[in-house]
Amino acid sequence: MKKFFSANRGSLFTLLVLILMPFIVGLFDGASPATVFVNGSGQAKFIEGLAIEIFILAVYAISFDLIFGITGLLSFGHSMFFAVGAYLTGIAIKSFGYSLLPTLGLIFVGAVVQALLFALVLPRVKGITFALVTLGLGSVFHILVMSSEMGKYTGSDVGLQGVIVPDFISPANERLRFYFVMLVVMILVYLIYQRFVNSPTGRVCVAIRENEGRARMLGYNTFYFKLAALTLSSLTAALAGFFHTLYQPIVSPNVAGMGFTVTALLIILIGGVGTLNGAFVGAVMYRLLDYGLRRYIGESASFINGAIYVLFVLFIPYGIVGTWRLRSFEIKQGWERLLKLFGQ
Amino acid sequence: MNSFLRKNFIVIIAFAVMAAFLIAAAQGMEKKDFVITLLRGLAVGSITFLVASGFSLIFGLLDVLNLAHGTLFMIGAYIGWTVVVRPDTFVDLLTPLALIASGFALGDVYPLLASRIRLGSSMRRILPWALILVSLLIFWRILPRYPIAIWDVENYGQSPVTFAFMADSGTRLPVLPAAFTEVTMSSALIGLLLASIVIAFGISLFDTSPRTVKLTWKNFIWFAVALIVAIVGVVFNNAMTDYLFGLNSNWLFFVAVVVATLSGVVLGGLMEATLIRPLYSRPIYQLMLTLGMSAIGIEMVRAIWGRPEFVMSKPEFFNGGGEACPATNFADWWANHCSTILFLDGRVRVYNEIFIPLVGLVVLVSIWILLQRTRLGMIIRAGVQDREMVEALGINIRRVFTMVFALGVGLAALGGVLAAPSSGLSNAMGESLFLNALIALAIGGLTNYPGAALGSVIVGMIQQFIIKYGQIGIPIPFTDIVFKPTPPLVPASTVMLMVIILLILPNGLLGKKE
Incomplete structure (x- = not known):
C-alpha cells in the first residue's frame, strides 16, 4: 500500500487537485463550497466548463496517441472517429428520442463498424498511402455531414443543434456532476490505455511501430494487433464525441474536418508523442493557450498557434512529457543542487 | 506483348473503364457542352498539375510530404496580384529585402572572421546570441518605420x-508614394545593412566545424548584387x-508571373535550408512542420491581404x-483579342480554357526535358531511386535537394499566379486545390511524373463533368427520374475514386510496384 502511494505520488496529487479545483476556485471567487456544490453561477462554474472541454480533448487526443504514437499508423481521418460519435449521439437523441444508455450502445456499435471500415484498407496500404486513404475516407464523411441531403439530421453546415440533454447531467444546471463524470471517464480511459500498452498486445503494437517487418518475422500477424489498436482508439474517440455532443450546444461540422485531426496531432506533439499522459498535458496547454490567445490577441491566434507548433517540432520534438522523461535524471540532480544551495 | 498484358492487366482495365465513362458522358450532352467541359477539365487539370508536379518532385527525391504546398500556391497568387495592382509596393519592398539578404550573401567570409577572434569558451557561447539580439533590436527599430506604400486592410x-x-474596371485609385519620415534614409539603409x-x-558562429576558406572576389559577387539592387531600388x-x-x-x-515564380523559388529554397x-x-x-507552416502561411496572408x-x-x-466578339476563327481573335472564341458552337474563354492548358503543356514538356536530358535531371532521377548511392558517388545531394524544393515551390507559385485571374483570390484557394493535387497524385502514382499529369487531368475532367451534369441532369434508364449531382458530390466523387484506385492499385495507376 505504502509502495503504491510513493510510486504514484504525482498522479495522486494531480487527481486530488482536480477533485478539489472547483471548490478552491470558488473560494478564491468568494463563493462557499456549498454554493459551488449546487452549481451557483460564478468563476467556479466557468472553470469547470473549461476543464470539461480539456478532458474531452484529452480523451480524443489519447485515442490518436494510441494509433499514431504507440502503433505508428499515421491516420489523417482521425477526426471522423470523433465526429461519428458526436453526430450519432446527436441524431439518436434528437431525431429518434433515444435515452442515454441505448445511445451509448449505438455509438459503440458505430465505432466498431468504422474501425472495421478502416481495417478494410489496413492490409493493402502502408505509410503515406494509408494516410491519404484515411484522409479520403475522413473527407467523404465530412462532405456527407455537410451535404444538404443529410441536413434534416446533421444540420449541414450550420451544425447539429437542439439536442436535449437529460436533466441529471445537463451542462447548464448540473455542471459539477458533469465535471466529475468526465473526470472519471478520463481516468478510466487512461488506466485502460495504460493497461493496454503494458499488456503483451500493446508491446506488439510498439514493436509494429519500431519495425513492422521484424514483428512479422517473429510470427505475429500484425494485422490483428493493428485492428485491436484501431478499434480501441475508435471506441475512445467516439466516447469523447458522445460527451462533446452532450456538453456543447452545437456540434459544428468542423469536428469532422482535417483541422480537427491536426488539433489532435498538435496536442500530442505538445505533450509528447507516444507518452499517454502527454495527451492530458498537451490538452491542458493547447486549450489554455487557445483560450488565452483568442482573448488577448483575437483573430490572429492561430498564427501564434502555428508558430508554437513549428517551434515545438524544431526544438522540443519529444514534447513536454517526453523531454521530462528523458531529462528526469538531470532535472532531479539540478533540483537537489538547488535545495543544497538553500540548505547551506 | 502477352506478358505486358498480363502484368498491366488491372491498369488496362482501369483505363478502359475510364474511357467508357468518357464516352458515356459524351452521349448524354450536346457536342458544344462536351467540348467546353472537356476544355474546362483540362484547365483545372493544368493548374492542379502545376501544384502536383512540384509536390511529387519534392516527395520523390526528398521524401518530404510538403503539406504547405497549397499555401505556397496561394501566396504565389497574392504576390502576383500585388505586382499587377500595386507595383509601387513591390518596388518599395526591393530595397529592404535586398539589404536583409546582403548579409547572408557573405556566408563564406564569416568563418574566416570567426577564426581571427580569440575568446573564452563561455564568451564564445554567448556571443552569437548577443549578436542576434542586437541585430533583431535594430530590425525592430527600423523595419516598422521603413516606408512601404501599402493598402489598408482595415479601411474599406x-x-x-x-x-x-x-483595377478590374480599368481605373486606378490614386496612390501616394511613401516617404521617409521617422527615420532618415541613410540611417535606415545603413542600419539594415549592418543588422x-x-x-x-x-x-x-553556431557552426563550429573547422573550415578552410580562400577568399577570392567570387565570395563577394552576391553581396555586390544585393547592394546594387538595394541602391537602384532606392x-x-x-x-x-x-x-x-x-x-x-x-x-x-508577365512581370507578375516572373516575380511570383521567383519569390516561390526563393521561399522554397529558404524553407528547405532553414526548416526542413x-x-x-x-x-x-517534417510532415508536422509543414502542417504548421501551412497554418502560419494562411494567417500571414490573412493579416497582409485580408479575408x-x-x-x-x-x-x-x-x-x-x-462588336467583333466572340471571335469565330483564330485570325479574327488575333485582330480583336476577344475574351471568348466560338469553337464548335461553344463559347470558350481564351484565358481560362486555352491559355492555361497551353502553359500546363509547356511546363510538362520542359520539366520532362529537364528530367530526361540534363545532368541535374539525371541526378534527380538517380536520387529518387537510391539517395545514398548518389551521395556515395560524390554528388552534393544536399544542394540538389534545395534546388528541387525551390523548383517545386516555384511551380506551385506559378500555378497560383496563373489561376488568380480565372478563379479569383481567397484564403481558401490553397487548401481546396491542394486536396485536388493530392488526389491526383494518389491516382497517378505518388512519385511518378507522368502520373502526376494523368491524375491531374482525370481529377479535373471528373469534377467538371459532374458540375456540368449537375446543370443538365442524368436521366436514369427505365425510369423517369432525372438525377442531378449536387455540389458536395464534386469533391466526394474524386475522393471516392482515389480510395477505390488505391485499394486496387496501392501505388496508383502508373506507380511502380515495390
Whole structure:
C-alpha cells in the first residue's frame, strides 16, 4: 500500500487537485463550497466548463496517441472517429428520442463498424498511402455531414443543434456532476490505455511501430494487433464525441474536418508523442493557450498557434512529457543542487 | 506483348473503364457542352498539375510530404496580384529585402572572421546570441518605420478589394508614394545593412566545424548584387514605380508571373535550408512542420491581404470585347483579342480554357526535358531511386535537394499566379486545390511524373463533368427520374475514386510496384 502511494505520488496529487479545483476556485471567487456544490453561477462554474472541454480533448487526443504514437499508423481521418460519435449521439437523441444508455450502445456499435471500415484498407496500404486513404475516407464523411441531403439530421453546415440533454447531467444546471463524470471517464480511459500498452498486445503494437517487418518475422500477424489498436482508439474517440455532443450546444461540422485531426496531432506533439499522459498535458496547454490567445490577441491566434507548433517540432520534438522523461535524471540532480544551495 | 498484358492487366482495365465513362458522358450532352467541359477539365487539370508536379518532385527525391504546398500556391497568387495592382509596393519592398539578404550573401567570409577572434569558451557561447539580439533590436527599430506604400486592410476604401475592383474596371485609385519620415534614409539603409551582417555573422558562429576558406572576389559577387539592387531600388524608386504603372497590362502580367515564380523559388529554397534540413532524420516531424507552416502561411496572408475574396483582372491580350466578339476563327481573335472564341458552337474563354492548358503543356514538356536530358535531371532521377548511392558517388545531394524544393515551390507559385485571374483570390484557394493535387497524385502514382499529369487531368475532367451534369441532369434508364449531382458530390466523387484506385492499385495507376 505504502509502495503504491510513493510510486504514484504525482498522479495522486494531480487527481486530488482536480477533485478539489472547483471548490478552491470558488473560494478564491468568494463563493462557499456549498454554493459551488449546487452549481451557483460564478468563476467556479466557468472553470469547470473549461476543464470539461480539456478532458474531452484529452480523451480524443489519447485515442490518436494510441494509433499514431504507440502503433505508428499515421491516420489523417482521425477526426471522423470523433465526429461519428458526436453526430450519432446527436441524431439518436434528437431525431429518434433515444435515452442515454441505448445511445451509448449505438455509438459503440458505430465505432466498431468504422474501425472495421478502416481495417478494410489496413492490409493493402502502408505509410503515406494509408494516410491519404484515411484522409479520403475522413473527407467523404465530412462532405456527407455537410451535404444538404443529410441536413434534416446533421444540420449541414450550420451544425447539429437542439439536442436535449437529460436533466441529471445537463451542462447548464448540473455542471459539477458533469465535471466529475468526465473526470472519471478520463481516468478510466487512461488506466485502460495504460493497461493496454503494458499488456503483451500493446508491446506488439510498439514493436509494429519500431519495425513492422521484424514483428512479422517473429510470427505475429500484425494485422490483428493493428485492428485491436484501431478499434480501441475508435471506441475512445467516439466516447469523447458522445460527451462533446452532450456538453456543447452545437456540434459544428468542423469536428469532422482535417483541422480537427491536426488539433489532435498538435496536442500530442505538445505533450509528447507516444507518452499517454502527454495527451492530458498537451490538452491542458493547447486549450489554455487557445483560450488565452483568442482573448488577448483575437483573430490572429492561430498564427501564434502555428508558430508554437513549428517551434515545438524544431526544438522540443519529444514534447513536454517526453523531454521530462528523458531529462528526469538531470532535472532531479539540478533540483537537489538547488535545495543544497538553500540548505547551506 | 502477352506478358505486358498480363502484368498491366488491372491498369488496362482501369483505363478502359475510364474511357467508357468518357464516352458515356459524351452521349448524354450536346457536342458544344462536351467540348467546353472537356476544355474546362483540362484547365483545372493544368493548374492542379502545376501544384502536383512540384509536390511529387519534392516527395520523390526528398521524401518530404510538403503539406504547405497549397499555401505556397496561394501566396504565389497574392504576390502576383500585388505586382499587377500595386507595383509601387513591390518596388518599395526591393530595397529592404535586398539589404536583409546582403548579409547572408557573405556566408563564406564569416568563418574566416570567426577564426581571427580569440575568446573564452563561455564568451564564445554567448556571443552569437548577443549578436542576434542586437541585430533583431535594430530590425525592430527600423523595419516598422521603413516606408512601404501599402493598402489598408482595415479601411474599406483603401483595401485590396477596392483596389482589385478599380483595377478590374480599368481605373486606378490614386496612390501616394511613401516617404521617409521617422527615420532618415541613410540611417535606415545603413542600419539594415549592418543588422543583416551582424545577424548572419551571429548565426554562422553556431557552426563550429573547422573550415578552410580562400577568399577570392567570387565570395563577394552576391553581396555586390544585393547592394546594387538595394541602391537602384532606392535611387530609382519613383522612376521604376512610374514605369511599372505606365506599363501595358500584358507586360505587367508577365512581370507578375516572373516575380511570383521567383519569390516561390526563393521561399522554397529558404524553407528547405532553414526548416526542413534539420529534420531529415525524423520524417514524421517534417510532415508536422509543414502542417504548421501551412497554418502560419494562411494567417500571414490573412493579416497582409485580408479575408475578403477579390479577383485579379485578366491581361488585355485575353480581355478584348466589342462588336467583333466572340471571335469565330483564330485570325479574327488575333485582330480583336476577344475574351471568348466560338469553337464548335461553344463559347470558350481564351484565358481560362486555352491559355492555361497551353502553359500546363509547356511546363510538362520542359520539366520532362529537364528530367530526361540534363545532368541535374539525371541526378534527380538517380536520387529518387537510391539517395545514398548518389551521395556515395560524390554528388552534393544536399544542394540538389534545395534546388528541387525551390523548383517545386516555384511551380506551385506559378500555378497560383496563373489561376488568380480565372478563379479569383481567397484564403481558401490553397487548401481546396491542394486536396485536388493530392488526389491526383494518389491516382497517378505518388512519385511518378507522368502520373502526376494523368491524375491531374482525370481529377479535373471528373469534377467538371459532374458540375456540368449537375446543370443538365442524368436521366436514369427505365425510369423517369432525372438525377442531378449536387455540389458536395464534386469533391466526394474524386475522393471516392482515389480510395477505390488505391485499394486496387496501392501505388496508383502508373506507380511502380515495390
